[in-house]
Amino acid sequence: MPDLRDLYQEVVIDHSKRPRNFHKLEGANRTAQGYNPLCGDKVTVYVKFDGNRLQDVSFEGSGCAISTASASIMTETVKGKTAEEAQALFQSFHDLVTTGNAPRRDAPPLGKLEVFSKVSDYPVRVKCATLVWHTLRSALGGGGEGVVSTE
Numbered sequence: 001m002p003d004l005r006d007l008y009q010e011v012v013i014d015h016s017k018r019p020r021n022f023h024k025l026e027g028a029n030r031t032a033q034g035y036n037p038l039c040g041d042k043v044t045v046y047v048k049f050d051g052n053r054l055q056d057v058s059f060e061g062s063g064c065a066i067s068t069a070s071a072s073i074m075t076e077t078v079k080g081k082t083a084e085e086a087q088a089l090f091q092s093f094h095d096l097v098t099t100g101n102a103p104r105r106d107a108p109p110l111g112k113l114e115v116f117s118k119v120s121d122y123p124v125r126v127k128c129a130t131l132v133w134h135t136l137r138s139a140l141g142g143g144g145e146g147v148v149s150t151e
């Protein structure tokens with residue numbers, strides 16, 4: 001039996017070392033900063049939002065491998081989605097990293113985000129994985145600058 005966890009770790013390591021969409025976004029009209037005091041992860045999310053769809057998403061920040069990889073994969077996943085679709089993905093992702101269970105059948109497929117299912121074995125890492133999602137929600141909901149802290 002191949003150990004799938006090795007594969008998952010490869011994806012996480014790849015995204016933490018070479019994060020995608022890791023830059024300030026020119027023309028972004030939504031932004032928010034997040035901070036996870038448990039681990040020291042900091043992230044800034046930039047969104048070019050047309051009122052319905054996330055036309056472009058990027059991030060900057062510093063943190064552990066889990067938080068960086070989560071941010072990198074999140075930006076890839078939500079780009080082009082509507083705010084509602086992004087919110088539904090966050091719900092499924094949150095369920096995944098807190099319970100380790102795959103999303104319900106009626107939930108949107110998580111795709112690459114499923115590499116974080118093992119995070120549920122390490123409760124202290126859950127906030128690392130979800131920080132960027134909370135920050136994205138703050139950016140979309142706040143309509144301007146926002147700061148989230150996932151204490």
Ligand code: ZN
Nearest residue numbers: 039041064128
């Ligand atoms: Zn962390």
